[in-house]
Amino acid sequence: MVLRTVRLKSSAEQLPDMTDLKPYEKYLWSPKRDDYEAKEIPEDIECIFCAQAEDDERVSKETVFEDDFLMVELNIFPYNTGHLMVVPKRHVNSMVDLKQEERNRLFAMVAKVEELQREVVEPAGIDVGMNIGKAAGESIPHLHVQLVPIYEKDRGFMETSLDTKVMKKTIADMKEEYQERAEILEDYW
Numbered sequence: 001m002v003l004r005t006v007r008l009k010s011s012a013e014q015l016p017d018m019t020d021l022k023p024y025e026k027y028l029w030s031p032k033r034d035d036y037e038a039k040e041i042p043e044d045i046e047c048i049f050c051a052q053a054e055d056d057e058r059v060s061k062e063t064v065f066e067d068d069f070l071m072v073e074l075n076i077f078p079y080n081t082g083h084l085m086v087v088p089k090r091h092v093n094s095m096v097d098l099k100q101e102e103r104n105r106l107f108a109m110v111a112k113v114e115e116l117q118r119e120v121v122e123p124a125g126i127d128v129g130m131n132i133g134k135a136a137g138e139s140i141p142h143l144h145v146q147l148v149p150i151y152e153k154d155r156g157f158m159e160t161s162l163d164t165k166v167m168k169k170t171i172a173d174m175k176e177e178y179q180e181r182a183e184i185l186e187d188y189w
């Protein structure tokens with residue numbers, strides 16, 4: 001078993017700080033993770049989502065669905081099992097910079113992704129959010145909507161006693177499961 005830990009800023013006990021909403025300090029990757037290596041991003045890539053949109057082969061892209069306007073992809077550093085992101089391909093970093101039709105189209109897809117997650121991972125709830133600006137926890141300054149499934153049993157021994165998040169499935173397995181039901185997303189617009 002390979003342990004991979006990602007140190008986040010706060011633990012669940014410190015949640016009141018609204019800029020630090022990620023509830024776990026560490027992840028435990030329970031599936032076999034030997035084939036997973038985070039790639040270094042070349043310096044000349046200014047925006048990872050723009051590079052993905054342009055099919056730059058130097059960046060990985062775990063898409064479940066893609067068209068000329070947006071990408072639906074797995075977050076390779078998921079906050080929880082089945083974490084998906086909806087990313088418009090055009091580089092904007094504000095809701096204001098999207099045209100009305102683009103906003104409608106983006107959120108039509110967010111609703112479809114909710115439907116996909118309900119079908120595939122059967123979460124107890126889904127945390128939907130955007131981080132606009134560094135003060136709001138933004139890691140990539142290119143607008144994207146995160147959909148993080150929340151499960152009934154998210155507060156097990158590992159989480160409550162060891163402050164460690166258990167990832168139930170690999171990115172590859174999760175991607176395959178979503179892709180099998182990707183027809184849910186196809187008629188979003």
Ligand SMILES: [Zn+2]
Nearest residue numbers: 047050091142
């Ligand atoms: Zn960009």
